[in-house]
Structures are given as C-alpha cells and as structure tokens.
Amino acid sequence: MARREIGEINAGSMADIAFLLLIFFLVTTTMDVDSGIARKLPEKTDVQSDVIVKEKNVMDIVVNRNNQLLVENEYVKVTDVKRLAMKFIDNGGGIGTPIDDKPGEPCDYCGGEKDPNSSDHPTKAIISLQSDRGTTYGMYISIQNEIEGAYTELRNKLSKKLYGRTYDELLGDYKDNPSKSLQDKIDDLKNKYPQIITEPEPIK
Amino acid sequence: MSKFKKKKKGLPAISTASLPDIVFMLLFFFMVSTTMRETDLLIKKPVLPVASEVKKLELKSLVSTIYIGKSKDTRIAGDKIQVNDKIVEVKDIPSFIFSERALRKEDEVKFMTTSIKADKEASVGTILDIKEQLRDINALKISFSTSRGNDLSSNYK
Numbered sequence: 001m002a003r004r005e006i007g008e009i010n011a012g013s014m015a016d017i018a019f020l021l022l023i024f025f026l027v028t029t030t031m032d033v034d035s036g037i038a039r040k041l042p043e044k045t046d047v048q049s050d051v052i053v054k055e056k057n058v059m060d061i062v063v064n065r066n067n068q069l070l071v072e073n074e075y076v077k078v079t080d081v082k083r084l085a086m087k088f089i090d091n092g093g094g095i096g097t098p099i100d101d102k103p104g105e106p107c108d109y110c111g112g113e114k115d116p117n118s119s120d121h122p123t124k125a126i127i128s129l130q131s132d133r134g135t136t137y138g139m140y141i142s143i144q145n146e147i148e149g150a151y152t153e154l155r156n157k158l159s160k161k162l163y164g165r166t167y168d169e170l171l172g173d174y175k176d177n178p179s180k181s182l183q184d185k186i187d188d189l190k191n192k193y194p195q196i197i198t199e200p201e202p203i204k
Numbered sequence: 205m206s207k208f209k210k211k212k213k214g215l216p217a218i219s220t221a222s223l224p225d226i227v228f229m230l231l232f233f234f235m236v237s238t239t240m241r242e243t244d245l246l247i248k249k250p251v252l253p254v255a256s257e258v259k260k261l262e263l264k265s266l267v268s269t270i271y272i273g274k275s276k277d278t279r280i281a282g283d284k285i286q287v288n289d290k291i292v293e294v295k296d297i298p299s300f301i302f303s304e305r306a307l308r309k310e311d312e313v314k315f316m317t318t319s320i321k322a323d324k325e326a327s328v329g330t331i332l333d334i335k336e337q338l339r340d341i342n343a344l345k346i347s348f349s350t351s352r353g354n355d356l357s358s359n360y361k
Contacts, residue, residue: 014223
C-alpha cells in the first residue's frame, strides 16, 4: 500500500477571510447615537419681573392625567397641536417686541391670517404647556415634539422663501462647513421665530 | 569546486503564513475594544418614546445620563431614577451633576448636557421635579432622549 501524500491546505486565502471579518466588525460596531429633543431650561433669577402678557399672545395647552388635551379650552388630539401652534405663531395680527428702543414692527414675513384675536407677532407668541403630574412621559414628549415640529416647519418655510434652502438644510450645511454668513442666517431665522415655551407648575 | 556552486541563489518568497495570524489579532483587538460601555441598568430598561424632531447629541463625553423607569421588582410602583449604577432620589440629582462637573475641565462645563432617558410610561411629575433640580444648579442644557420615528401613536396608548 502506497502512502498517499496529504496535500497541504492552502492558507493563502485565510488572510482575506480574516480581513473580511475585520472589516465587517469595523463597520457594524458603530455605536448607537443618542438623540433626542433638546431643550434649554430657563435660568433661575431672584428678581421676579412682572411682565404683562396679553391673553391673546399665549396659547394654552393643558394636558391632564388621562392624557387628554385642551388647547385654548377646546378638546383636541395630539396630532392637531402642530397645526394649531403654527397657526397661532404665524398669525402676526399686531406689532412685534421692540428691539433696542426701536418700536415694534408688524410681522412682514408671517403667512398667517392676521386675526386680531390671536398672537401679535412670532416674537410675542408664547406657548404654555401645563401638564399634570400624572401625565405619562410619552404624551409629554409627543406634545413637545409637535411644538418643536411647528417651529421647525415655520423656520423651514421662511428659510426657503429667503434663501432658497430649508432651515434643516442650512443647519446641515453649517455642520459641514461653519461660516459666518450661514451662522447669521440661522440666527436670523431663530430670532424671527423664537421658541418661547413656558411650563407652569404642574397640576397636582 | 563545482560541488559548492550547485546552490542556486534566488530570492526566497516571503512567507505569508503568519499574515492571517496578524489579521486575526487585529480582528480580536477590534472586537474586544469596541464593546460598548453601557452602565448596568438597575431599573427596567426604559422604553424610549418616539419623536420625529430629534437632534443628535454632540460631544458625547460631555453628556451625563439620567435613567428613569420602573423598578425591576414589579411589586414596587412608581418611577425610579438611576444615575451611575445606583438608584437615587430626586434630591440627589444636584450632587450627581456636581460630581460629573468635577470630572470635566472648567471651560467645558458650560457645554455639558444632561440626557434624560425616561420610560414613556413614567410620569411627568418626576421629570419636572428633575428639571427643577437641574435649574437650581444651572445645568440648563437638557435633552429628552427619544428614538427616531414618525409614528408617534405608540407614545400615548
């Protein structure tokens, strides 16, 4: 019986296999990014200044412990909040906040109905979100999301009109290459539709 | 003399037999080093609410996370708050933030963000209490951690 020669296994492709695995792991182990709704809390001040705000400049959103919503004393669904908020913010029925001693001007970029019984100006429009201690967090986030959505859409619309690109695109551009002119545009949009959200003490 | 000249001189091929080993070593290194450092949750893993208007959290090293969710023991009701591997009360939040600040450079403190990872069933009262505590110590940048999605109806069932 002749001894059969056992051929050597070619290990040349082993490196390729290992490389393939290596690249697979490199690509797939991207860590899950933490994303969320960003909010800036108001600073605490000792001095309580009494600012008189007209009733019509405040949009009251009340949510109770059964996750039911009241907007301006009317029962609505969460999905309606965005539309109502946009209508309210973009109304532009009066004159805006005076800036640096200059008298306030009427809103020349608003697309609203100019209803005298709704908000005067986006810079004056306050959204008040009153929640109950027992409201679920999911509901709370949904409302916050809708409000955020309203502001984003308004900024997008204005940005498209002024610069031909949406606000989101501008933000993306700014991230890729931060420039002064872009920063100014973004700040300008933010100032035109500032987020003024107040959260009064929750209902016990 | 001719006896010694028989050996042919040629370049010996470089053995590539050890190449797989080197690559495997690299592979294992990456596999081991990219394990995510995730704090052990002592509470039930919070089911994050869904939101569409989300922003990515930049500067991960400056983020301190607060977890809010139900206790693992189903008999215990109410929201539990966890920071850094332990369950705390609302009044302990400031000291947690101070200890987080102490780990960072002074000029980075103002960029620090608090990420709130709360279960969608948690009550807003707890969240607002925490917000009040954060306001007291001037930790004003917060982020409500959510998962990205367009269908929000699962948030309020």
